[in-house]
Amino acid sequence: MRIIIRTPEFDEYYNSLQQKVQEKFDYVMHVIISQYVVSEKFVKKLQTTRLYEMRVSVGNNEYRTLLFAVDNVNFVQSRRVIFLNSFLKKDTRQYRKEIIKAEEILNRYII
Numbered sequence: 311m312r313i314i315i316r317t318p319e320f321d322e323y324y325n326s327l328q329q330k331v332q333e334k335f336d337y338v339m340h341v342i343i344s345q346y347v348v349s350e351k352f353v354k355k356l357q358t359t360r361l362y363e364m365r366v367s368v369g370n371n372e373y374r375t376l377l378f379a380v381d382n383v384n385f386v387q388s389r390r391v392i393f394l395n396s397f398l399k400k401d402t403r404q405y406r407k408e409i410i411k412a413e414e415i416l417n418r419y420i421i
Contacts, residue, residue, distance in 0.1 A: 312343050315392045317415055320375065323396040334368050335375075347386055353377075355385065359409055361416075364393070372399040376412035392419060 316324075324335060338352050342364065355362050356376070362385050364375040375396040379388035394412040397404065 312388065313390045314339060314343060315380070315390065317392065317394055319395045319415055320393040331368050331373065334366050335373070338364055338366050342391065353385060356409065361409065361412055373397070374399050376408060378416050392416065
């Protein structure tokens with residue numbers, strides 16, 4: 311079982327979502343908490359970073375939450391994860407900005 315640590319940035323985004331989208335987020339978070347191995351449909355490693363992304367699809371919208379495995383470099387073996395920030399995926403160029411933002415948030419927690 312995993313523990314999810316939610317940053318204020320994540321909570322602010324989550325609270326701004328419509329209830330239907332929040333319910334899908336809740337479902338994926340439950341999968342992360344309760345399953346040892348999580349499908350890449352829900353969590354995927356971001357190449358060239360130490361971050362992972364939680365993937366939530368609702369209709370045609372793709373939501374991403376950048377997260378960090380606290381106690382292990384491998385998400386599967388991690389028991390604690392930090393949800394750093396979330397966004398509605400528009401294109402791949404957006405990722406660089408969101409990764410920088412997530413790294414800044416993470417630095418506040420690990421320093």
